[in-house]
Amino acid sequence: MPSEYTLLITLAEATKLLFVIAIGACVGSLMNVLVYRLPRGLDIVSPPSRCPICDTRLTWRENIPVIGWLLLGGKCRFCRARISPEYPIVEACIAILFGAIYAVWYMLPRGWGWVAWLRPEWATNGLILTWPMLLIVLTLLSCLAAMTLIDAKTRLIPLGLLWFPAIVGLGLHASHVLVFEARGLELRHTAPGTRWTIPLAGPAGWWWVGASIGGVIGLAAGNLLIGLGLIRRSFADYDTWEKQALEQEAADRAEQAGSPIPDGENRSGAVAAEGRAIPPDLSDPEAQAELWIQYPHARREMVRELAFLAPCVSLAILGGKLAQHLAGPWSPDLMYGLEPAHAVPLWLDVIVGSLMGYLIAGGVVWGARILASLAFGKEALGLGDVHLMAGVGACVGWIDPILAFFAAAFIGVFFEALRAILARRVRRTLAFGPCLAMGTALVVLCKPGAEWLLGMILHRTINLP
Numbered sequence: 001m002p003s004e005y006t007l008l009i010t011l012a013e014a015t016k017l018l019f020v021i022a023i024g025a026c027v028g029s030l031m032n033v034l035v036y037r038l039p040r041g042l043d044i045v046s047p048p049s050r051c052p053i054c055d056t057r058l059t060w061r062e063n064i065p066v067i068g069w070l071l072l073g074g075k076c077r078f079c080r081a082r083i084s085p086e087y088p089i090v091e092a093c094i095a096i097l098f099g100a101i102y103a104v105w106y107m108l109p110r111g112w113g114w115v116a117w118l119r120p121e122w123a124t125n126g127l128i129l130t131w132p133m134l135l136i137v138l139t140l141l142s143c144l145a146a147m148t149l150i151d152a153k154t155r156l157i158p159l160g161l162l163w164f165p166a167i168v169g170l171g172l173h174a175s176h177v178l179v180f181e182a183r184g185l186e187l188r189h190t191a192p193g194t195r196w197t198i199p200l201a202g203p204a205g206w207w208w209v210g211a212s213i214g215g216v217i218g219l220a221a222g223n224l225l226i227g228l229g230l231i232r233r234s235f236a237d238y239d240t241w242e243k244q245a246l247e248q249e250a251a252d253r254a255e256q257a258g259s260p261i262p263d264g265e266n267r268s269g270a271v272a273a274e275g276r277a278i279p280p281d282l283s284d285p286e287a288q289a290e291l292w293i294q295y296p297h298a299r300r301e302m303v304r305e306l307a308f309l310a311p312c313v314s315l316a317i318l319g320g321k322l323a324q325h326l327a328g329p330w331s332p333d334l335m336y337g338l339e340p341a342h343a344v345p346l347w348l349d350v351i352v353g354s355l356m357g358y359l360i361a362g363g364v365v366w367g368a369r370i371l372a373s374l375a376f377g378k379e380a381l382g383l384g385d386v387h388l389m390a391g392v393g394a395c396v397g398w399i400d401p402i403l404a405f406f407a408a409a410f411i412g413v414f415f416e417a418l419r420a421i422l423a424r425r426v427r428r429t430l431a432f433g434p435c436l437a438m439g440t441a442l443v444v445l446c447k448p449g450a451e452w453l454l455g456m457i458l459h460r461t462i463n464l465p
């Protein structure tokens with residue numbers, strides 16, 4: 001009977017959705033562990049979760065995401081110490097995010113207008129053909145969430161958390177496409193101009209192949225130069241400078257305390273009295289950031305970073321030109337202008353698309369960092385932000401991170417304005433990592449909708465019926 005069949009299908013779909021939500025809750029739980037343990041330099045796997053006050057180990061029931069916290073009533077079973085509601089909230093948020101993405105991309109009927117807007121083109125190929133991309137996006141968003149929490153708390157981003165999505169993105173894209181090639185499969189629905197779930201250069205894109213190989217070799221060369229001591233890591237003398245700055249501050253304070261009426265000739269004491277804000281307490285991340293932007297050699301350090309990047313950029317250009325030359329002779333073609341003697345195979349196109357996403361996204365942020373730091377004489381944008389967006393690029397290709405970068409600037413300005421209004425003070429530094437993470441989530445989740453809207457507007461304005 002058709003009604004029983006429909007019921008069965010609905011039940012199966014609901015089970016799948018619940019499964020995805022449960023996985024999301026577990027990932028949220030893992031994120032909590034990372035957020036707590038990574039900044040403290042603790043081991044991620046062992047020891048098992050326990051009460052930070054009395055060391056009582058959690059039972060398996062208390063370890064269940066969200067439900068465990070509710071069972072305990074938000075208090076340790078043994079010492080009654082309060083357990084932060086942040087943990088179940090993070091778990092619930094990640095669970096809802098996983099469920100919502102799965103439902104919108106693969107479950108809900110396409111007939112619902114907004115589902116079609118929010119569903120990326122490639123997701124219409126179905127879960128069986130595109131699950132690696134779902135896994136990549138969920139991994140990326142989870143790591144961004146954990147990173148945002150850590151950055152907001154400590155102003156530092158653990159590099160491992162940024163490398164992980166890059167490795168997952170490149171690895172899964174490569175294995176996904178290699179399995180496809182081996183089985184003769186291909187994605188039938190993709191965004192216009194691409195053959196995959198991410199933007200690619202296409203069959204004539206030999207320039208990208210050479211450029212990505214050259215760029216990666218150049219990055220390795222830059223790291224080798226640092227390893228051999230031929231160029232120095234940027235901001236390598238920061239710790240020494242920080243120590244001196246603090247000692248100076250302490251000396252100034254002692255001098256001030258010793259002579260309550262400072263005479264006019266005592267320049268350093270006068271400067272300190274004006275409150276030049278060298279903060280003595282470095283356990284406060286805000287104070288650390290304040291000291292960080294007072295480092296006077298930011299411009300010089302940017303020249304170091306340019307030296308590091310020189311082999312990467314020049315080898316990328318050289319590689320691109322060489323590959324284009326080797327792929328010839330190029331014959332005229334109606335669609336692309338010129339066509340190479342051999343087309344780039346899909347597997348190479350995808351691997352290179354992920355690599356170029358990594359290089360371009362990282363390069364854009366790094367370029368902005370160098371230009372802004374040279375202009376202001378202070379370190380603008382951290383190297384963590386560079387790693388962050390490079391990882392995003394490896395996962396979703398080169399276009400989204402650039403859009404996310406601009407979105408992040410607007411998000412940052414918006415929140416800073418909000419803070420200035422609410423707290424009536426302006427901070428001189430801004431934690432940009434969380435803004436980048438938010439911008440990325442916004443672009444990855446809402447871009448299909450924006451494209452649809454843009455298409456509608458263009459369609460309406462260009463060919464009116």
Ligand SMILES: [Zn+2]
Pocket residue numbers: 051052053054055056076077078079080081
């Ligand atoms: Zn306890």
